[in-house]
Amino acid sequence: xxxxxxxxxxxxxxxGQEVILRCVPISNHxxxxxxxxxxxxxxxxxVSFYNNEISEKSEIFDDQFSVERPDGSNFxxxxxxxxxxDSAMYFCASRAGSDYQETQYFGPGTRLxxx
Amino acid sequence: AQTVTQSQPEMSVQEAETVxxxxxxxxxxxxxxxxxxxxxxxxxxxxxxxxxxxxxxxATENRFSVNFQKAAKSFSLKISDxxxxDTAMYFCAFMKHGPxxxxxxxxxxxxxxx
Numbered sequence: 292x293x294x295x296x297x298x299x300x301x302x303x304x305x306x307g308q309e310v311i312l313r314c315v316p317i318s319n320h321x322x323x324x325x326x327x328x329x330x331x332x333x334x335x336x337x338v339s340f341y342n343n344e345i346s347e348k349s350e351i352f353d354d355q356f357s358v359e360r361p362d363g364s365n366f367x368x369x370x371x372x373x374x375x376x377d378s379a380m381y382f383c384a385s386r387a388g389s390d391y392q393e394t395q396y397f398g399p400g401t402r403l404x405x406x
Numbered sequence: 407a408q409t410v411t412q413s414q415p416e417m418s419v420q421e422a423e424t425v426x427x428x429x430x431x432x433x434x435x436x437x438x439x440x441x442x443x444x445x446x447x448x449x450x451x452x453x454x455x456x457x458x459x460x461x462x463x464x465a466t467e468n469r470f471s472v473n474f475q476k477a478a479k480s481f482s483l484k485i486s487d488x489x490x491x492d493t494a495m496y497f498c499a500f501m502k503h504g505p506x507x508x509x510x511x512x513x514x515x516x517x518x519x520x
Contacts, residue, residue, distance in 0.1 A: 322505045324507065324508075326508070328449075332512075333497065333510045333511060333512045333513055334451070334497060334499075334508075334510040335510070336507040336508065336509070339505065339506075339507055341505055346505060347506075347507060349507075380449055382451060384451075384508075386505065388505070393439045393456070393458075393501065393503075394441070394453060394456055395501075395508060396453070397443075397450065397451035397452075397453075398450075399448070399449075399450045400449055400450060400451075402449075
């Protein structure tokens with residue numbers, strides 16, 4: 292069964308460093324999402340991406356964040372200058388895009404720790 | 407803005423029992439989707455079940471079923487014949503029709519005891 296994959300599974304970085312989180316969505320999916328979950332809290336929406344542009348972003352997704360689909364398979368989330376509060380689990384999700392395929396399928400997540 | 411509320415932070419039942427997790431939501435939309443996701447200790451988000459708001463029939467997936475009350479904006483999850491592998495965090499989520507974001511509740515930590 293097709294699945295969303297994410298790399299790395301864990302990342303430890305120093306405050307102020309740039310990190311890039313990578314995702315490979317399910318191959319025929321058209322809509323891509325990033326969510327994050329701070330430990331012990333609920334999952335929060337960061338950004339959605341369709342047709343090579345951001346379709347919606349949350350207040351969390353400030354100028355330090357960016358997303359890119361550099362080729363036909365990868366979908367990346369970049370944090371330019373990490374802060375301690377960016378420590379969280381980051382989930383990528385993808386959705387097929389037809390009217391009755393509303394389910395978003397999640398990857399296994401990247402656990403980011405900022406020291 | 408939509409909100410999702412899960413009023414039970416933690417629940418615990420014995421193996422083979424039936425358990426019901428509660429979820430309420432607030433929206434002015436008429437066309438939307440509701441989901442239950444399971445998050446085991448590995449922290450992966452796994453879809454359990456989905457419900458389309460336009461369908462009156464409650465969704466079922468094997469041991470998992472929902473009680474969808476649209477007027478009351480309630481969407482509870484019933485797990486029958488609970489198993490040890492059902493131990494996880496369970497998140498209720500709302501999504502408007504179309505390529506929209508998921509809005510999650512705070513989660514319910516469910517423990518199945520042997």
